[in-house]
Amino acid sequence: xxxxxxxxxxxxxxxxxxxxxxxxxxxxxxxxxxxxxxxxxxxxxxxxxxxxxxxxxxxxxxxxxxxxxxxxxxxxxxxxxxxxxxxxxxxxxxxxxxxxxxxxxxxxxxxxxxxxxxxxxxxxxxxxxxxxxxxxxxxxxxxxxxxxxxxxxxxxxxxxxxxxxxxxxxxxx
Numbered sequence: 001x002x003x004x005x006x007x008x009x010x011x012x013x014x015x016x017x018x019x020x021x022x023x024x025x026x027x028x029x030x031x032x033x034x035x036x037x038x039x040x041x042x043x044x045x046x047x048x049x050x051x052x053x054x055x056x057x058x059x060x061x062x063x064x065x066x067x068x069x070x071x072x073x074x075x076x077x078x079x080x081x082x083x084x085x086x087x088x089x090x091x092x093x094x095x096x097x098x099x100x101x102x103x104x105x106x107x108x109x110x111x112x113x114x115x116x117x118x119x120x121x122x123x124x125x126x127x128x129x130x131x132x133x134x135x136x137x138x139x140x141x142x143x144x145x146x147x148x149x150x151x152x153x154x155x156x157x158x159x160x161x162x163x164x165x166x167x168x169x170x171x172x173x
Contacts (some may be wrong), residue, residue: 003033004122005164006101007129008146011113013120013159014173021134021166030054030134034067036124037083037100048082049100056133057095063087063132087130096130116157137166146171 003017017033034050053065057076064071065087068080075090083100106125107114117125131140140147145154151170160173 002122004125006127007141009155010153011157012164014164016163019164023167094130099127101125113157
C-alpha cells in the first residue's frame, strides 16, 4: 500500500504510512498512520484517521500521541475529526495538523502532483502542516513550502521505494 504525504506544495509517495528522521542508517518514526478514514455504506463501521506522533513544539515541549490520544499531561490540545488530527499549543496556535484529503481535494492539487498520484495510486493522500521539531530538525510546513531547518522545498512530486525520512541534509526517499 502506498501513501502520499503532501507537505507544503510537495508530494512524497512512499510504500509506508510513516515518516522518520535521522541521518545515515539511523531512523526513528515521528509520525505513523495507524488507520485511514473510509466512508463505508450504511450499517458498516466507518474507520477514522488514527495516528501515532512523537514530536516537540518549537519551544521543545514533547508532543506524543498514541492512537490520537496524548500520552502525558502536557499543555497541548488535540482535536480529532474523522479525517483530521490537530494539535494546538495552550495559546491555541497550531503545532501540527494531519489531514487525509478526499479524492476531489487530492485531484485538485497541482498538476505535477496529480500526475504522480494517478501513476502511483496511493491508498491515501495525507496533508501535513504546522511548525514543530523532530530531534534537532525544525520542520515548517506551509501551504507553499516545506522547510527543514533552513532548507526549503517547493512544488516537487517524488516517489520512492523507501520510507520518507527527514535528515539534516534534507528529504530522503
